[in-house]
Amino acid sequence: MKSFIFDVLKNLNDKGENLSTLTFILPSKRAGVFLRQELSTVVNKTIFSPTIISIEEFVEELARLKSITNTELLFEFYNSYLALTPKKEQEPFESFSKWAQILLQDFNEIDRYLIPQDKIFDYLGAIKELDHWSLEDNKTDVVKNYLKFWDKLKLYYKHYTKALISKKTGYQGLIYREAVENINDYCLTNTQKHIFLGFNALNTAEETIIQTLLKSELAEVFWDIDEVFIENPIHDAGLFTRSHKRNWKYFEKNPFNWITGHYSESKNIEILGVPKNIGQAKTIGSILKIIETKNPKLKSTAVVLGDENLLIPVLNSIPKTIDKLNITMGFPLSSIPLASLFEQLFAIHKKASDKYYYKDIISLLSHQFIRPLFTNEETNNASILIEIIKKNNLVYLSLADLKTYNNGNSEILELLFSNWKNNANQSINNCFEIINKIKEHLVLKKEENLISLEYLYRFNKLFNELFRLNESYKHINDISALFSIYKELLSSETLDFQGEPLEGLQVMGMLESRVLDFETVIISSVNEGVLPSGKSNNSFIPFDVKIENVLPTYKEKDAVYTYHFYRLLQRAKNVYILYNTEADVLTGGEKSRFINQLELEGIHDFNHKIMTPQVPTFNVELKEIIKTEAIIDQLKEIAKQGFSPSSLTNYTRNPLDFYYQKLLGIKDLEDVEETVAANTMGTVVHDSLEALYLPFIGIELKVEDIKSMKPKIDSNITKFFQKAYADGDMTKGKNLIVFEIAKRYVLNFLNLEIEDLKAGNTIKIIALESRTEIPLNIPELGFEVKLKGTVDRVDEYNGITRIIDYKTGKVDSGQVAIVDWEDMNSDYKKFSKSFQILAYAYMMNAIKPLDFPIEAGIISFKNLSAGFLKFTKREQQRGGNKETLITQETLDFYFEELKKLIIEICNPDVNFIEKEV
Template sequence: MTTFIFDVLNDLKKKNYNFSELTFILPSKRAGLFLKHQIAKVSNKTLFAPEILSIEEFVEELSQLKSVTNTDLLFEFYSTYQKLTETAKQDTFESFSKWGQILLQDFNEIDRYLIPQHQIFNYLSAIQEINHWSSESNQTEFIKNYLSFWNKLTAYYEDFTTSLINKNIGYQGLIYREAVENIEAYIQNTASKKFVFLGFNALNTAEETIIQELLQNDLAKIYWDIDAVFIENPKHDAGLFTRQHKARWTYFKNHSFNWITQNYSKEKNISVLGIPKNVGQAKYIGELLEHLKLENNNLQHTAVVLGDENLLVPVLNALPSSIEALNITMGFPLKSIPLASLFENLFRIHKTASNSYYYKDVITILSHQFVRPLFFEEHTDTSNKLIEHINSNNLTYIKPEQLKKIAPKHTAVIDLLFTNWSTSIKDTLSNCLALIFTIKSYLDEDKSSNRLSLEYLYRFNVLFNEVIRLNSKYNHIKDIASLHSVYKELLSSETLDFQGEPLQGLQIMGMLESRVLDFETVIISSVNEGILPAGKSNNSFIPFDVKLENSLPTYKEKDAVYTYHFYRLLQRAKNVFILYNTEADVLTGGEKSRFITQLELEGIHNIKHHIIAPKVPVIEHSLNAVRKTDTLLQDIFNLAKAGFSPSSLTNYMRNPIDFYYQKILKIREYEDVEETVAANTLGTVVHNTLEDFYEPLINTVLTVDAINNLKPKINDRVTFHFKNEYKEGDISKGKNLIVFEIAKRYVLNFLNAEIEAIKAGNEIKILQVEAHNEVEVTISGLDFPIKITGKVDRVDAYNGITRIIDYKTGSVEQNQVEVVDWADITTDYKKYSKSFQVLTYVYMMYKANNINLPVEAGIISFKNLNSGFLKFAKKESSRGKKNTLITEATIAAFETELKALISEICNPDIDFLEKEV
């Protein structure tokens, strides 16, 4: 294929220009590399390479000013702001940086377009005065300060630009303005040079002035890359700027306009592909490249252009392994590197001065891939030990001293992470560098495996050294929040550059990197509204109408820039794949781009439109089944000999697979910090408190006085058991304080219910509290006795009738302790598990000869205390008569079901089958 650069060089060759004597000016540095490569193809003799400059480099040469970073400019501008603003009215550097960046962008635009500064600043000031009725005598202090700021814009600008020029530095706009002022002198001193401008489209006023001056003095040639379809259609935004230049520049009244081409109308294969989500686009790009590689054997003239540069990492992960030659023109954002998340977490926890830190933040830092190795000690992961201590002791907030006690050998690392940050900015930055070098010393032990991680560290070392340089030079950073702001600003602009062969294989680039370059096959991603084009974003203090009045670019012009880049990619391409996200999202782009709609409405090309659905494998949900091998059976028998508890048997009823995991494999849930007291902790506290109260009253008849004497002890005993169960968790505030008060209220309400029962003439005698029971059961088919074990919360005699009582802090209703059909008691967990549990307690006590039948058994629900003692009942039918007394017949019927359940657990022919929950 023929490229624009190749055509330009051919034209120059035909006109007998000596390439070595030319200076080529291009929109970007990257295009210069391709230009140099093409010269070798056009020229048939050995020659010295010509000077090739980007427009920014050329303008810097003209202005004699050096461009500096945005962060440097922000620090310089803050110095000006401090000098011209009363100390009492000054913003902090952090607050200043938020609006200072916007004002710098406006300064840049004003200068690039050569707008008279005083004119526009006075205009802006006048607008604000009108908006706030400046003639009114009763202005607030806030409005006075606000108007004062606008009135000082000219002073800020003049002092700031003068300071920069004196230091021979500048922002882009100032450099352009100075270049325009120097252009006449430059022309006089450079009469022998010949400049070639190529591939330009949107030019600011300064660029237009410079290029026209060189053209008028016959020192330059300019080549435009525009197609007839775009320039001849007065409404087509791709030709907006070129049409303006062609019509307005006096040079073109007497000289030809090079060039208007006819490439866009040539036959092309254009496919528009709607794909859900960004990751879907990345995956499809991988599939597309694999297909293209099979067809063409190489991807030498193929480019992947990312409309959304955040897609870089997913696309790199989706690339097929068959691609060998690859060049990535975009750097890998430093903010996406794992080390960035570590420093982000550290800055976040240290922004507010504190001597203790939230446990999740501490665990996140201790678990970080760059921190964890620092705690290795003789093949032991001490960071894991610290995390386990935090979880097991319910530490919601942790002090560094607590960590040092557990890991005394790692106090230096703990200090770097959690202390010495709030003393001074200098110490904080020293801490960051020391942490980097500590990590480096560990990675140096195996350099070959850690080369990428060491590169990360190096780049962050450079970044923090830059912050140190800026702070030592300007001394504007006064607190951690300001430091974090500067760090983020530097981080957002830094990239980790990829190494590759820039002229070979597949090219992956952003939209701006594609300027002047041509490819046979182009894949463009994220062609959605809000991304391509970016839409109506206005990050400026200058109102829209003021921009129009002063010929400053608005969102319309910015959209036209991207329209040109988009269509220019299509001009010479033969195969075009345009991808867009079908899932509209206001944050990351909306519906498909207007560019796609315009392509379809033009009717020049036959557009193939497809909606690509991701390949989603059909995953048939199958319930787990575990066969009972000889080894597993032996484990089950061992468990049966040790003892089944009522809760373990109901666990089997609920889901046999859970029983297998918890009781056979001994897999327990991960112990996490209980930020809010869990339900089981609340239950344990209430149970233990009542055990303390009633244990001294065993074998005594309860009296009102005895119960009243327990009330003053409630706070003390509940507090004691909370500390015992909740460890070092805080119950002094928030939800935990509410749960603590609920526990006390549960106990108090229970005691009041006992008093009411006694006052009503009932006699209550405490027989046992937390009674441990253990019985052996012989089951047909098993040659060993089965043990059943468990604790009964309370056994009492109520008006002479023995009651077996189970406490529940949750809500229980009467119908949950009633049985109609005995066969259901071991099969329907939700309905009968409570009945099963209380009957198991009765069964154990009866078999152990601890009670005489008949008895009553049931539940006291603290959430349903008004219902009193919820008695187990056997019903003849769903609406039949209830029998609440448990007799030998009841126990015999229950024993049959209990033995059948245990037989099933121990049966080698019945697998552990998962139930659908």
Template sequence: MTTFIEEVIINLQEKGLNLSNLKFILPSKRAGTFLKHQLSRSTKQTMFAPEILSIEDFVESISGLKTVSNTELLFQFYHTYIALNTEAQPDSFEVFSKWAQILLQDFNEIDRYLIPQHKIFDYLSAIQELKHWSLETEKTDFVKNYLAFWNKLHTYYTHFTERLLENKLGYQGLVYRQADAHVGEYVTKNKIQHVFLGFNALNTAEESIIQHILEHTNALIYWDIDKTFYENPIHDAGLFTRQHVKNWNYFKTHSFNWISENYKDEKIINIIGVPKNIGQAKYIGNILKDINKTKNKLEHTAIVLGNEDLLLPVLNSLPQDVKRLNVTMGFPLKSIPLASLFESLFNLHKNNPKSFYYKDIISILSHQFIRPLFLHKSKDVATALIETIQKNNIVFLTEQDLVALCDSFKDVIALLFGSWSNNATTALGCSKSLIFAIKDHLNEKKDEHVLSLEYTYRFHELFNELERLNTTYNYFQSISSLHQVYKELLSSETLDFQGEPLQGLQIMGMLESRVLDFETVIISSVNEGVLPAGKSNNSFIPLDVKLENNLPTFKEKDAVYTYHFYRLLQRAKNVYIIYNTEPDALAGGEKSRFLTQLELEKIHTLNHFIATPTVSLMEQKLKTVSKSPLVLKRLKEIAKHGFSPSSLTNFMRNPMDFYFQKVLKIQEYDEVEETVAANTLGTVVHNTLEDFYKPLVGKQLTVEHITEMKSNISSTVLHHFEDTYNKGDISSGKNLISFEIAKRYVSNFINLELKEIKAGRVIKIIAIEADFKQVKINIPELDFPVTIGGKVDRVDDYDGTTRIIDYKTGKVNQSQVEIVDWEELTTDYNKYSKPFQILCYAFMMLSDGTLKFPLEAGIISFKNLNGGFLKFTKKDKQGYGANKITDINEETIQLFEAQLKVLILDIFDPEKDFEEKEVSH
């Protein structure tokens, strides 16, 4: 394959020109690198390298101005804005920066296309005046201010550009306008022969400059357009070239170089639909593997990323055997881990909070660059600090709270959580100090942290620039305005890669592919909204005004993308075009119109594929764990200590949960309770009732007892909330509601007791929170002791009937404590877990000799207090007309004990594995 650059050099040599004496002007610096390399290969003798410039550098050299960054321009423009708004209250820098960016882009376009400034600004002002005509004789202040803004645009522009020119500075458009004004002087002073090559879309200033040089010197210009596109009057790839040939006087007397015929050469074009962006990256990796296998090299292969956000996924998807690689675009700083840290810090301090939300604190403490700063003698203090916050339910913390929890690291805590006082200077000082602290830690093992040290250096540079801007202009009135400029700088900064610029695999963006040719091209994200970018109206200039003044619209921008896309295909032999099959309105829609155009042209045979990920169908099997000797040994230890009723019902519900929690002793992860959890609420209610009733054990309840309890409800509930919920805040929000609910539960229950007493019921308290340990279960089949134990909420004597009561803060109905078939008692958790638990309590108290027959056992549900005492009931059949027995007698306990033994034997059966059950949560 002969590349365009190679063809140009051959032609220049045929003309007998001394290549060293030429000045080459190209669309990009990247193209200049390839040109220099091709020159070294095309010449057979030693020569001095010619001067090679990108068009931007060339124009800047003519203008005599220095191009400044967008961020610097923003500050310069704010100076103009303040200077011209002495009477009215000007916008803050934060508000200004949001609309000023758009206006600066418009200034840039107006200058690049050499539009007479007064003409367009007066035109815009007149349009707005027409739009806001009113029958009212007096305009409102809002309308007055709005129209005043449009009337001042020309004044803003004039003041701004004059100030820049005084300082020999300029934005791109101003540089181009000045270069156009001085190109005559440049031609007079410079007699060197110029060679322009590889251009397509040119703004008016570029056209004027190039035409002047062509007409007044012996300069040459080489275009790269294929006959297929040039001769088709409606093909956008040739739109600009056709205009140049038609409109430039130069081509009336000079030939047009060149119209090539490469596009119709035989090509293998594969169009692949791949779901999602990561899928595209992985698929590119597979293509490279296949290329390496079949051709054993990736020379002359380029990956062109339509969406440059795919860079990192593509780099992570490259095959390991890719030895030589060059990434042209650089790695965006915003994708570096340090960026997420400073984003978190800005968001944390932006509103100058008095205390910080625990999730924000944990996010920062867990960051990969922060956690090492909390290491002390190999002990991870950051983890201990996070665990303390979670254990104590601390939702909001101040810097002082954190220092109190971790005094030995107060300096680091001050850097992270010390107040920035909504002051940009303080924020920059803290940020730079933090970078130095991270650097000092990384320097301890420099060889292991080369890349991380590079990150810190680049961020140090970034904050130095912010500090310079803050010192020079002093426009950062808040952390929010600083954050905005920080994000602006961050988005434009990159970390450059070291690679093989001329060898091996090339990864680049669409614009970086200008002038370059590759045998194998892989283009990603060929979707509408990406390639081409589609309509965008980020401008104060309406479409009709742009058309009137020959400013570019979406039509011209689409034509630029069309040219670059087709130019990549022009000389390529193998083409892989990948598009995302999952349309996303924000990140690209359906497949690009370019693909439809390729199909309609019918020049090449297109191979269409839809790629789907290779997914091995794995049958979801429920877990099983066999009962090894070690497991059985652990079960015997539990049996000796005592099974609790809840652990047995847990086994009924899901044996695997029982295995994890009781055998392996793995407890569920405790998160911070931002709002009071159901179990915490239950604990508070239980503990409050225990405080009230414990002193009354052995006594008969009286109205006086209840009255005294009622007077202490609020204080007792508060005490237990503080005790159970640790340092959690219950003074507002959902937690305050939970506190009130707990008080209501207790109050309603006590009122129910009072009602019973006043109705003449005699209630005598027998036991409160009675703790039974190691109540033996007689199982002859087992040669080791098995015991059961647990706490019974309350036992009382109600009009001569002994009652075992279990409190439930959740809702329970009578049907949930009834049983028909004893054999289902230990197999159906959802239906019989509650009867099983209360029968366990009855069994323990009867076996222990604490109680005697007959008795009743049941539940009091705080969400169903109207149901009263919900008694355990044995029914002879389901449905209406069933015979119900509520007394627990010896036969009831014998039948229960038989089922309890079946369950215990099931737990200890070595032939029966612990099998996971599908549990609905």
């Protein structure tokens, strides 16, 4: 395949041009690398290399101004803003930067398109005067300030551009305008021929410069446009080139170089609809595998990313056999882990507080670059500190609190949580210190952390730039403004890849493909909102004013991408176009109009198919833990110490949970209870009731006894919350609501007792929170087995003994009823409550034989109106008898089921098998 660059060089060489004396001007620097490569194939003798520069470099040379970064332009603009704005009306830098960025873009457009400044700014001011919303003669301050802003635009512009020119710097548009001012002088003093190649959308300044050079016979232009696009008056790929051909006087008498016919040549085009972005990345990897079998070196093959966020997924999907690769776009600095560290630091310090939220603290202490700094010999103090925060429910902590709980490393804590003082310079210095501390730690590990050291170097450079800007301009006064500028700088910084620019696979963005040709092209994310990018109006200049002044709108921006898209197809022989089938308004909509246009043109045949991801099928096997001799020994030890009713019901729910918790000792992850958890509130209610009823054990209760408990509710709830919730704050927010609910639960329970007593019932407390442990006679096992548990309350109600279990959650009568004894160990949800309360009844009877019949049941604080929910044995048939009294026979039936369950748990031949959820 002969590229456009090769054709241009061949044409010039055939015409006898001395290539060494020419100046080649290209849309981008990258194209220059390929031009030098093609030069070696066209010229068969040794020559001096011609001058090869990008259009930006050429214009800077003409204007004798240097471009500076967007961030520095913003600082310069703020100088002009302060100079022209009364002190009492001045905005802080952070809020100024939000609208100033947009205004600078407008200044840039106005200058690039050589719009008379006075005219457009006066026009904008007049429009805003006409369409402001106030109909009153006496305008409000809001309206006055609004109109004053538009009147000042011209003053801002003139002061700002004058200041920049005096420093020999400028933004792109200003440089272009100055270049146009100087082009005639340049033509008078220069004799070198300029070759412009591969341009498409030119702004007015570029058009003026090129046409002046053409008129002075100091230039030649080579367009790269296909006849299909330029001859079709509505095809957007030829929108700009048709305009140049029609409007430039030079082409009235001179040939138009070139119109080609490559697009109509036979091509293999595949249009692939792929669900989601990761699906596209994986599909690109699959396509590359196929291409590699036919073209092992992947010569003249490019992956063009419509959405550059796909870079990392695509790199991870490229086959490992591809060893030569060139990536033209850099890896965003904002995507590396160190960026998140400084973002967290700025985020917590811009809040004016000396206390920090525990999640922010844990996030910082857990960060991969900070955690190692707390390692002391074999101990990691960061982990210890995190555990203390969780254990003590510390929601907000000061630096003093952190130092109290931390054993050593106070210097790092000081650096992270103190000394920032909402001061920008101090914050930058702290960031330098943190980078140095991390560097010192990494250097000890030498080559293991070369990439991390590179990260540190780049961030050190970034903070040096922040320091320089603030020293020069002194506009960053607080951490909030510093954070804003930090993010602005970070967004434009990248880590550049090293690769083979002329060999192997090329991975690039759409704009980087300018002037370049490839035989095989894979284009991703060809969706509306991505290619083309769609309507966006990040400008203060209204749409109709842009039209009137021939400024670019979204239509022209779409036409730019249309040209690049079709240009990639022009000389290519194999084209793979991928789009996301799952429309997403945030990351792109339906398939692009470019695909629909390809289908309607009818020039090429193509294969259009929807790809379905290859989802591996997994045979989900339930986990099984084989009972080894060691496990059996552990089970014997657990049996000797005693099974609790909750651990046994845990086994019925899922044997694997029993194995993890009882044998491996794995507990649920502890986290800070920012708001009181249900189990914590349950503990508090249990403990409070025990404390209130303790003085009345063995005594028949009277109404006065219960009433005497009420004044003690508040103090008891407070005391037990302090015990269970450690240093957690109960005085505000959701915790205060939970605190009040706990009080209400206890009060409602006492009122229920009072109603019972007033109704003539008798209640006598026998035991409270009785910790019980009994041996079990299971001869089949041949070793000691115990059952243990804590019974919340045992009382006599009208002479009948009741075993009571408190539940702060909701329980209804159906959960304490059983039909068939054999079902008890099979359905956790239905029978776990019955199993537990019968276990308590069995244990109490084993310790001291009870006077049968007895009752056992639950009092549910969320269903208190139902009263005491008694265990019930129902007959099989609907509407059959219901027996609520527990006899020795009931306990004997229960013991048989209990024995079966424990034998199964301890049986070496019955493994722990996971239950299906």
